[in-house]
Amino acid sequence: MSVKKDSSWEPVILAFCCNWCTYTGADTAGLNRMKYPENVRVIRVPCSSRVNPQFILRAFQKGADGVLVCGCHPGDCHYATGNYYTRRRFMLMQRLLEYNGIDPKRFQAKWISGSEAAKFRDTVIKVSAEIKALGPNTKFAEGYYAQNEGGNE
Amino acid sequence: MGNLTKEQIQDRIREEAKKALATGEVSCVVGWTKTRFPDKTKPFFAYTDAECDLLVWNEYCINSTAKYALDDRYPEQKIGLITRGCDSRALNRMLKDNQLKRENLYIIGVVCDGKENPVCDGCQHKNPLTYDVLIGEPVEETINEKRFTEVEAFEKLSADEKYEYWAKQYDKCIHCYACRNACPACNCVECYADQYRVGWQGKAADREQNQVYGLTRVFHVGDRCIECGECERVCPMHLPIMRQTKKMLKDINDLFGNYECGLPDDSKPVLGEYKLEDPDEFM
Ligand code: SF4
Ligand code: SF4
Ligand code: SF4
Numbered sequence: 001m002s003v004k005k006d007s008s009w010e011p012v013i014l015a016f017c018c019n020w021c022t023y024t025g026a027d028t029a030g031l032n033r034m035k036y037p038e039n040v041r042v043i044r045v046p047c048s049s050r051v052n053p054q055f056i057l058r059a060f061q062k063g064a065d066g067v068l069v070c071g072c073h074p075g076d077c078h079y080a081t082g083n084y085y086t087r088r089r090f091m092l093m094q095r096l097l098e099y100n101g102i103d104p105k106r107f108q109a110k111w112i113s114g115s116e117a118a119k120f121r122d123t124v125i126k127v128s129a130e131i132k133a134l135g136p137n138t139k140f141a142e143g144y145y146a147q148n149e150g151g152n153e
Numbered sequence: 154m155g156n157l158t159k160e161q162i163q164d165r166i167r168e169e170a171k172k173a174l175a176t177g178e179v180s181c182v183v184g185w186t187k188t189r190f191p192d193k194t195k196p197f198f199a200y201t202d203a204e205c206d207l208l209v210w211n212e213y214c215i216n217s218t219a220k221y222a223l224d225d226r227y228p229e230q231k232i233g234l235i236t237r238g239c240d241s242r243a244l245n246r247m248l249k250d251n252q253l254k255r256e257n258l259y260i261i262g263v264v265c266d267g268k269e270n271p272v273c274d275g276c277q278h279k280n281p282l283t284y285d286v287l288i289g290e291p292v293e294e295t296i297n298e299k300r301f302t303e304v305e306a307f308e309k310l311s312a313d314e315k316y317e318y319w320a321k322q323y324d325k326c327i328h329c330y331a332c333r334n335a336c337p338a339c340n341c342v343e344c345y346a347d348q349y350r351v352g353w354q355g356k357a358a359d360r361e362q363n364q365v366y367g368l369t370r371v372f373h374v375g376d377r378c379i380e381c382g383e384c385e386r387v388c389p390m391h392l393p394i395m396r397q398t399k400k401m402l403k404d405i406n407d408l409f410g411n412y413e414c415g416l417p418d419d420s421k422p423v424l425g426e427y428k429l430e431d432p433d434e435f436m
Pocket of ligand 2: 333338339340341343344345346369370373374
């Protein structure tokens with residue numbers, strides 16, 4: 001992964017979006033021709049609780065600069081309870097990543113319903129700006145030894 | 154401690170082990186025996202009376218006996234286990250995770266007097282919590298005020314300092330999986346780390362794969378860790394693994410209330426349940 005930071009640099013952001021709420025919200029944003037940063041790659045998942053914490057580690061490893069997990073508001077889960085597990089899981093994951101040196105802005109979670117197209121757009125704009133300000137992510141990224149001499153001595 | 158001397162406890166262990174074998178229901182008793190080093194013992198499986206006389210009890214009985222119960226998940230006879238407080242919590246862990254059946258175990262509990270092991274200083278449960286027979290009088294339990302002090306101190310470092318620290322630790326890791334093999338919470342029949350073709354994690358023992366392994370394991374055991382310290386003790390590269398697992402436990406304590414694993418209650422792991430009134434940071 002390139003770590004050069006120049007004015008043309010755009011972050012790579014993965015957004016895991018639950019099929020029933022946020023993905024629909026993103027769809028609505030598109031239908032309404034709302035403009036939001038194109039550096040966000042949306043990955044549709046059946047439920048926010050489908051997102052394994054390991055996906056986030058792997059995303060950083062493979063070159064993502066930020067990860068966003070979005071799902072239905074608590075109480076609105078299509079599967080009734082999925083997002084309650086998401087909530088616990090990612091509150092802990094965010095703290096564990098912070099403890100390992102990852103800025104909590106680089107991994108965020110948000111509840112966005114199917115009708116909240118504007119919230120989707122605003123969230124994506126905000127997250128994208130925050131990550132742009134942080135710069136490229138090199139933490140957990142692949143190829144450390146290739147780019148840095150020595151490595152494990 | 155208190156009522157029985159080490160020799161008396163050792164005699165009682167041998168006596169109870171023989172009694173257990175004599176019932177015909179127990180195939181072997183897992184404990185410790187001496188090695189050629191005066192300051193080391195090794196895990197030992199006693200199948201006969203003569204072997205029971207080789208069981209020892211001293212400050213060097215350090216290895217956890219509990220996880221050996223997993224080596225035979227469907228035993229024809231009961232497995233006997235010499236069990237300290239930490240071993241009993243490990244057994245509770247595996248019982249709660251439905252990896253063992255209580256009726257397959259014969260638990261000889263021993264009130265522990267502390268071992269030559271750093272985690273013993275912070276031990277909150279020297280009395281076995283689950284047992285069939287108990288050797289020794291239960292002692293008063295202590296609260297470890299310093300349970301999270303190391304984590305709290307580490308949290309104060311800057312993001313880059315934290316990252317550098319852990320990255321260098323994971324540089325050392327040789328991907329041997331000893332930490333997983335020793336851990337009572339790592340009781341999966343098939344570990345994700347062995348599923349190379351699924352692609353969860355690369356095979357190379359380099360920084361990035363080790364980071365993924367280390368953090369994934371921490372997260373997997375995070376809400377079930379019994380704080381026995383086995384992972385850290387067995388790590389040949391001396392990674393401070395409990396500094397990560399305790400971080401998870403500390404956050405769980407802060408967010409979801411006082412939490413300790415391996416107790417003989419019917420509580421579920423924190424990530425396996427939820428409450429409607431949990432704090433919400435994602436609105
Ligand atoms: S202290 Fe280590 S070995 Fe013991 S339960 Fe926790 S993670 Fe597993
Ligand atoms: S690392 Fe995870 S998958 Fe592997 S044994 Fe431990 S808990 Fe199970
Ligand atoms: S025991 Fe240590 S070296 Fe081995 S896999 Fe675990 S952390 Fe890495």
